Amino acid sequence: xxxxxxxxAQAARQAALRLAVLPLDARNHALLxxxxxxxxxxDDILAENQKDIDASDRLVAEGKITKAVAARLKLGGSKFDxxxxxxxxxxxxxxxxxxxxxxxxxxxxLEVRRVSCPIGVIGVIFESRPDALPQIASLCLKSGNALLLxxxxxxxxSNRILARVLDEAARTVDGVPNGWMTLLExxxxxxxxLALDQxxxxxxxxxxxxxxxxxxxxxxxxxxxxxxGICHTYVHxxxxxPKAIRLTVDGKCQYPAVCNATETLLIDRxxxxxxxxxxxxxxxxxxxxxxxxxxxxxxxLRHARGxxxxxxxxxxxxxxxxLRDATEEDWRTEYLDLIISIRVLAGLxxxxxxxxxxxxxxxxxxxxxxxxxxxxxxxxxxxxxxxxNVSTRFSDGFxxxxxxxxxxxxxxxxxxGPVGLEGLTIYKYVVRGSGQIVAxxxxxxxxxxxxxxxxx
Amino acid sequence: xxxxxxxxAQAARQAALRLAVLPLDARNHALLxxxxxxxxxxDDILAENQKDIDASDRLVAEGKITKAVAARLKLGGSKFDxxxxxxxxxxxxxxxxxxxxxxxxxxxxLEVRRVSCPIGVIGVIFESRPDALPQIASLCLKSGNALLLxxxxxxxxSNRILARVLDEAARTVDGVPNGWMTLLExxxxxxxxLALDQxxxxxxxxxxxxxxxxxxxxxxxxxxxxxxGICHTYVHxxxxxPKAIRLTVDGKCQYPAVCNATETLLIDRxxxxxxxxxxxxxxxxxxxxxxxxxxxxxxxLRHARGxxxxxxxxxxxxxxxxLRDATEEDWRTEYLDLIISIRVLAGLxxxxxxxxxxxxxxxxxxxxxxxxxxxxxxxxxxxxxxxxNVSTRFSDGFxxxxxxxxxxxxxxxxxxGPVGLEGLTIYKYVVRGSGQIVAxxxxxxxxxxxxxxxxx
Numbered sequence: 001x002x003x004x005x006x007x008x009a010q011a012a013r014q015a016a017l018r019l020a021v022l023p024l025d026a027r028n029h030a031l032l033x034x035x036x037x038x039x040x041x042x043d044d045i046l047a048e049n050q051k052d053i054d055a056s057d058r059l060v061a062e063g064k065i066t067k068a069v070a071a072r073l074k075l076g077g078s079k080f081d082x083x084x085x086x087x088x089x090x091x092x093x094x095x096x097x098x099x100x101x102x103x104x105x106x107x108x109x110l111e112v113r114r115v116s117c118p119i120g121v122i123g124v125i126f127e128s129r130p131d132a133l134p135q136i137a138s139l140c141l142k143s144g145n146a147l148l149l150x151x152x153x154x155x156x157x158s159n160r161i162l163a164r165v166l167d168e169a170a171r172t173v174d175g176v177p178n179g180w181m182t183l184l185e186x187x188x189x190x191x192x193x194l195a196l197d198q199x200x201x202x203x204x205x206x207x208x209x210x211x212x213x214x215x216x217x218x219x220x221x222x223x224x225x226x227x228x229g230i231c232h233t234y235v236h237x238x239x240x241x242p243k244a245i246r247l248t249v250d251g252k253c254q255y256p257a258v259c260n261a262t263e264t265l266l267i268d269r270x271x272x273x274x275x276x277x278x279x280x281x282x283x284x285x286x287x288x289x290x291x292x293x294x295x296x297x298x299x300x301l302r303h304a305r306g307x308x309x310x311x312x313x314x315x316x317x318x319x320x321x322x323l324r325d326a327t328e329e330d331w332r333t334e335y336l337d338l339i340i341s342i343r344v345l346a347g348l349x350x351x352x353x354x355x356x357x358x359x360x361x362x363x364x365x366x367x368x369x370x371x372x373x374x375x376x377x378x379x380x381x382x383x384x385x386x387x388x389n390v391s392t393r394f395s396d397g398f399x400x401x402x403x404x405x406x407x408x409x410x411x412x413x414x415x416x417g418p419v420g421l422e423g424l425t426i427y428k429y430v431v432r433g434s435g436q437i438v439a440x441x442x443x444x445x446x447x448x449x450x451x452x453x454x455x456x
Numbered sequence: 457x458x459x460x461x462x463x464x465a466q467a468a469r470q471a472a473l474r475l476a477v478l479p480l481d482a483r484n485h486a487l488l489x490x491x492x493x494x495x496x497x498x499d500d501i502l503a504e505n506q507k508d509i510d511a512s513d514r515l516v517a518e519g520k521i522t523k524a525v526a527a528r529l530k531l532g533g534s535k536f537d538x539x540x541x542x543x544x545x546x547x548x549x550x551x552x553x554x555x556x557x558x559x560x561x562x563x564x565x566l567e568v569r570r571v572s573c574p575i576g577v578i579g580v581i582f583e584s585r586p587d588a589l590p591q592i593a594s595l596c597l598k599s600g601n602a603l604l605l606x607x608x609x610x611x612x613x614s615n616r617i618l619a620r621v622l623d624e625a626a627r628t629v630d631g632v633p634n635g636w637m638t639l640l641e642x643x644x645x646x647x648x649x650l651a652l653d654q655x656x657x658x659x660x661x662x663x664x665x666x667x668x669x670x671x672x673x674x675x676x677x678x679x680x681x682x683x684x685g686i687c688h689t690y691v692h693x694x695x696x697x698p699k700a701i702r703l704t705v706d707g708k709c710q711y712p713a714v715c716n717a718t719e720t721l722l723i724d725r726x727x728x729x730x731x732x733x734x735x736x737x738x739x740x741x742x743x744x745x746x747x748x749x750x751x752x753x754x755x756x757l758r759h760a761r762g763x764x765x766x767x768x769x770x771x772x773x774x775x776x777x778x779l780r781d782a783t784e785e786d787w788r789t790e791y792l793d794l795i796i797s798i799r800v801l802a803g804l805x806x807x808x809x810x811x812x813x814x815x816x817x818x819x820x821x822x823x824x825x826x827x828x829x830x831x832x833x834x835x836x837x838x839x840x841x842x843x844x845n846v847s848t849r850f851s852d853g854f855x856x857x858x859x860x861x862x863x864x865x866x867x868x869x870x871x872x873g874p875v876g877l878e879g880l881t882i883y884k885y886v887v888r889g890s891g892q893i894v895a896x897x898x899x900x901x902x903x904x905x906x907x908x909x910x911x912x
Contacts, residue, residue, distance in 0.1 A: 021835065078899050101557065104857040110846065112856050120838070213676070220669070243891040250893035374888075379477065382576070390566065390889030399897070400568050401560040401907035432830075435699040437706035438849035443534050451857035 005148075005192035009199035011179030012121045012146035018177040019144045020118050024095045027142055030170040034141075035087035037169035038134065038162070042080060045165065048157040049075040049130065056154055065128070065154055068257040068336040072129040073155055083134050086404050090138040093402075097144050103454040107447070109434040111454060118144035120201035123193050125150045125215070127206055130158035135397075135404040137166050137181055148193060148200065150184040159183060194219035208334070209360075228334040229259030229362040231392040234351045234377070236368035237268040241275055243389060244367045245282050248340075250391040251365070253286045257336050260363050260385075260395040264331060264341045266351050272296065272344045277303040280342070284319035288338045291326040295344040331358040348373050352380050359383060363395035461604075461648035465655035467635030468577045468602035474633040475600040476574050480551045483598055486629040490597075491543035493625035494590065494618070498536060501621065504613040505531040505586065512610055521584070521610055524713040524792040528585040529611055538854075539590050546594040546859040553600050559910040563903070565890040567910060574600035576657035579649050581606045581671070583662055586614035591853075591860040593622050593637055598859075604649060604656065606640040615639060650675035664790070665816075684790040685715030685818040687848040690807045690833070692824035693724040697731055699845060700823045701738050704796075706847040707821070709742045713792050716819050716841075716851040720787060720797045722807050728752065728800045733759040736798070740775035744794045747782040751800040787814040804829050808836045815839060819851035 019027075038045065056070040075083070096116060103113040122145045126132045133151060140147040151159040163183040170176045184193065193200065197220040204224045205215040212225040233251045235244045251262030267276055276299050280290055292300060300323065330341040331354070345351050355364050365387035366377040374388040385395040397405025440447050494501065512526040531539070552572060559569040578601045582588045589607060596603040607615040619639040626632045640649065649656065653676040660680050661671040668681040689707045691700045707718030723732055732755050736746055748756060756779065786797040787810070801807050811820050821843035822833040830844040841851040853861025896903050 017836075078902070106850070106855060106857060110850075216676075220672075240891070246891060246893050250895050254894045254898065378888075380473075388888045389891050391893045393894035394562070394566075394889075394892065399562060399894075399905060401562060401905065401909075432834075432844045432846075435696070435702060435845050436850065437702050437847045438710045438855075439706050441855070442710065446534070449855060449857065453857075 005184060005189050006196065006199075008148060008179065008182040008184070009121065009193070009196045012148055012182065013199045015177040015180040016118065016120050016144075016146040018175070019141070019146060019180060020097075022144065022175050024097075026173055026175045027144070028091045030141060030173040030176050031087055031091035031138055033169040033172055034134070034138065034166050035084050035091070037165050038087065039084045041161075041165050045158070045161050046076055046080070048161040049073070051157040052130070052155050059154055066336075069128045069152070069154065071257045072127065073158070075130055075158060079131055082398075083131050086135055086398060087138050089398065090135075090142050090404055093142065096142065105452040105454055106449050107436065107441075108450065110436050111432055113454075121146045121148065121199055122202045122204060123148040123150075123200050123221070124204045125190060125206065126152070128152035128155050130155045130162060132206070133159055133162045134166060137163075139404055141170060141176075141180065146179065147181045148184060149181065150190055150193070153185075153187075156185065160185075191218075194221065197221045226259075227362075228360045229261070230263050230332065230334050230358065230360040231260055231362055231395075232264045232266055232351075232355050232359060232364040233262045233392060234266040234355070234364065234366045235268065235271065235275060235279070236351070236366055236370065236373055236377075237270040237347065238370035238373060239268075239271065239275065239367040240369050240389075241278065244275055245279050247365065247367050247389070247391045248279050249282050249286065251393055252283060252288055252340050253338065254391070254393050256338050258393075259334070259336075260392050261336065262340065262365075262392045263333065263335055264343065264358070266343050266345055266354060267296070268347055268351075269295075269344050270347070272299055273303075276300065276342070276344070281319075283340060284322050286338065287322070288340055289322050289324060290319070291324045291330045291339060291341040293326050293343045296342040297323065297325065299344070334360070348376060352377060355381050355383070363387065363392045365390060365392050461640060461645050462652065464604060464635065464638040464640070465577065465649070465652045468604055468638065469655045471633040471636040472574065472576045472600075472602040474631065475597070475602060475636055476553075478600065478631050480553075482629055482631045483600070484547045486597060486626040486632050487543055487547035487594055489625040489628055490590070490594065490622045491540050491547070493621050494543065495540045497617075497621050501614070501617050502532055502536070504617040505529070507613040508586075508611050515610055522792075525584045525608070525610065527713045528583065529614070531586055531614060535587055539587050542591055542854060542860050543594050545854065546591075546598050549598065549859040552598065561908040561910055562905050563892065563897075564906065566892050567888055569910075577602045577604065577655055578658045578660060579604040579606075579656050579677070580660045581646060581662065582608070584608035584611050586611045586618060588662070589615055589618045590622060593619075595860055597626060597632075597636065602635065603637045604640060605637065606646055606649070609641075609643075612641065616641075647674075650677065653677045682715075683818075684816045685717070686719050686788065686790050686814065686816040687716055687818055687851075688720045688722055688807075688811050688815060688820040689718045689848060690811070690820065690822045691721065691723040691727065691731060691735070692807070692822055692826060692829055692833075693726040693803065694826035694829060695724075695727060695731065695823040696825050696845075697734065700731055701735050703821065703823055703845070703847045704735050705738050705742065707849055708739060708744055708796050709794065710847070710849050712794050714849075715790070715792075716848050717792070718796065718821075718848045719789065719791055720799065720814070722799050722801055722810060723752070724803055724807075725751075725800050726803075728755055729759075732756065732798070732800070737775075739796060740778050742794065743778070744796055745778050745780060746775070747780045747786045747795060747797040749782050749799045752798040753779065753781065755800070790816070804832060808833060811837050811839070819843065819848045821846060821848050 052073050056065065056073055059065045060067055060070050097118065099116040100113050105111050122140055124136050124147065133149065136149065137147060160183065167181050200221050202224060203215060203219060203221050204226065205212050206226040209227045212227050216223045233248050248262065248265055255261060276296060280300050283290065326341045345354065361383045363385040364381050364383050366374055367389055368374050378386045378388060508529050512521065512529055515521045516523055516526050553574065555572040556569050561567050578596055580592050589605065592605065593603060616639065623637050656677050658680060659671060659675060659677050660682060661668050662682040665683045668683050672679045689704050704718065704721055711717060732752060736756050739746065782797045801810065817839045819841040820837050820839050822830055823845055824830050834842045834844060
């Protein structure tokens with residue numbers, strides 16, 4: 001088994017050399033062939049996906065995977081169309097390779113350019129969502145990187161057929177080398193992969209904090225972590241009430257199992273008495289459990305009681321069963337489920353401090369009609385994506401127009417936020433001269449550098 | 457002691473919040489004040505530097521530091537002018553903050569921008585060169601990052617006065633906060649620093665592979681490694697002979713104690729018989745030890761003997777004492793000294809393979825008049841800096857026109873090569889909308905994204 005991963009990594013290293021010089025046309029043709037093949041094989045792919053879905057009920061019952069994980073397995077419906085559309089969208093992106101974002105004349109006949117090039121061999125370990133596989137594969141191919149992939153075992157049938165269909169389709173195009181993409185299948189494969197720092201340039205683990213930390217602690221390969229998304233929707237005193245309701249409900253409920261779903265609602269004390277109730281009601285109607293701090297809980301209960309008293313006396317609050325006390329732990333928790341924590345705050349300063357302290361530097365939004373407050377939030381919140389009057393769910397490579405994403409990085413080095421094509425490249429400095437030596441530019445009579453920026 | 461580092465890190469975290477919003481004018485004024493103060497205090501600084509230099513002789517004799525390390529201590533002469541010039545050059549650089557290299561309209565009234573911002577708190581552990589301190593401090597201040605610094609203990613007197621002069625000068629400018637830069641002094645301080653992942657965003661260790669690996673293995677903080685520089689000068693068959701000699705001598709001898717010095721000379725078999733001898737002679741005249749592979753050794757000895765025979769018979773090769781056999785280990789060694797390894801190769805393919813296999817992905821140059829060969833070398837050598845007809849010693853942030861450098865990264869994530877201002881920033885995605893929710897952009901009747909690139 002060890003040998004198998006070693007061979008895949010060696011093949012990937014060889015393939016990477018070929019991919020790095022593969023013309024844009026060939027890469028794009030391969031991507032379109034992949035899109036066509038997936039669309040053509042829709043029934044076969046969905047049949048394999050159904051096997052995973054059928055098995056997931058038992059895994060949930062046995063407590064082996066959560067409902068949230070099971071919910072991500074489904075490939076059918078509009079999600080399948082999104083897979084095909086995503087492949088075409090990556091083909092339509094400009095070439096991320098050979099770009100020169102910076103160039104400088106150092107002296108006459110001596111120029112330096114920063115030129116983008118592939119990272120090399122990338123290992124991606126991703127969670128149960130099989131629709132992530134085509135995204136990752138297409139981004140790597142377009143950016144000239146070879147790929148070793150390991151998906152969740154509960155999605156193995158789906159991943160196997162997707163990997164086979166994509167690999168075969170890509171290799172119908174001249175120049176796409178064998179071994180450009182390999183699907184790894186076991187946990188032991190991951191362990192083997194982590195030891196192959198001679199062949200692998202980057203590991204992208206997608207998962208919770210503990211998983212990412214485990215990977216980092218057990219490899220000498222560079223790691224780009226895709227960690228928890230503890231995302232906040234902050235309803236500022238100057239929020240437009242309908243927007244506050246829409247954005248909170250969308251952020252929490254539109255797809256709760258993903259990292260850019262809202263986990264915490266922050267609301268200003270000035271508007272909580274009037275605005276918290278309709279937001280909480282809208283969430284409760286979607287079945288969302290409300291983990292409220294004492295102040296939020298008091299407002300919700302008071303308002304609910306008031307309503308009941310006005311009506312017919314001693315009825316219980318209609319969503320009492322959904323109301324819980326928030327603990328300190330809740331502010332640090334990624335639920336990935338129909339649960340939201342709620343905190344009432346004095347205002348902008350406290351909100352920014354809360355987000356920076358408890359958040360995971362992923363995605364946070366402010367709902368306000370006050371432009372100055374919005375600008376302060378956008379500037380001072382230290383997160384990869386900071387949003388104004390828009391749902392946290394928009395934080396996504398495809399929605400941003402990056403084509404797709406290989407992950408969302410909480411790190412502050414290199415690629416942060418949705419990591420698309422550019423995040424899968426690095427640059428080299430290319431210097432062209434005509435025999436210059438440093439000795440001439442050193443010492444008391446040193447020749448001066450011109451340092452004139454060049455057109456890029 | 458632990459408390460002291462903790463307090464410095466907490467102060468740095470607070471300072472970072474203020475630095476991040478400090479206007480460009482204030483940052484530039486602080487840099488110019490730093491340059492003026494260093495120039496004004498030249499005699500005091502050099503007096504402290506002399507204490508370190510005096511002590512270093514004993515340390516070398518005791519085997520505690522190498523001659524190469526001792527050689528880096530000296531601050532006087534043109535190096536001092538370079539320090540002042542470097543500070544002014546950083547002030548003259550464009551603002552690295554608030555730059556928007558990428559922006560996209562997602563839909564009408566919904567825009568996303570990638571905006572550069574500081575990384576936060578940076579810990580830099582640097583080697584004996586005290587002139588690195590002002591470079592690092594100026595780059596961090598300009599890029600809005602707070603700094604915790606630890607230099608080599610053999611440069612403590614120099615570092616102390618530099619840190620004090622720079623800190624005091626910067627803080628004469630309104631808005632530069634206390635604690636923006638702190639000098640740490642002991643090895644225990646480093647250990648304490650590595651545990652402070654709550655306050656520190658990035659560690660930059662400058663040193664050999666083992667040191668960088670030690671740091672990586674002992675912290676959860678992100679590490680940007682500045683490792684060995686095993687740099688190659690490759691003399692191609694179509695090399696211009698005078699350039700080959702000049703570039704090799706400059707690469708090896710102009711400042712052998714630094715990471716961009718040439719450590720290995722590769723030369724094509726086609727030209728070795730005629731060109732290796734003059735190169736080896738020029739190196740030997742500078743006192744460089746030659747670690748030659750069997751073929752190179754044979755050429756050098758044959759040629760030297762021929763010379764002697766033509767003259768007066770049985771004299772020994774004039775630099776026999778400098779000639780050694782290269783071992784496999786030599787191809788992987790950063791000498792940082794007047795030593796060079798020499799290998800004779802079949803041609804371009806072997807040279808590229810040697811550099812990618814044995815090098816440290818730092819800086820490599822090809823000497824050739826054949827443009828196609830040069831382009832292949834520049835494209836296929838996987839190093840942070842790839843050069844054509846120019847000495848490896850040019851691989852440097854100041855020379856490239858980046859103002860200065862905080863280090864030279866061998867990594868392939870984020871900043872690679874000389875890391876200047878831009879390498880000390882990261883971006884956030886900023887999205888401004890007007891109440892959009894993802895639900896409207898999902899499902900069968902999804903609203904389409906416009907994805908129109910915006911002017912940056």
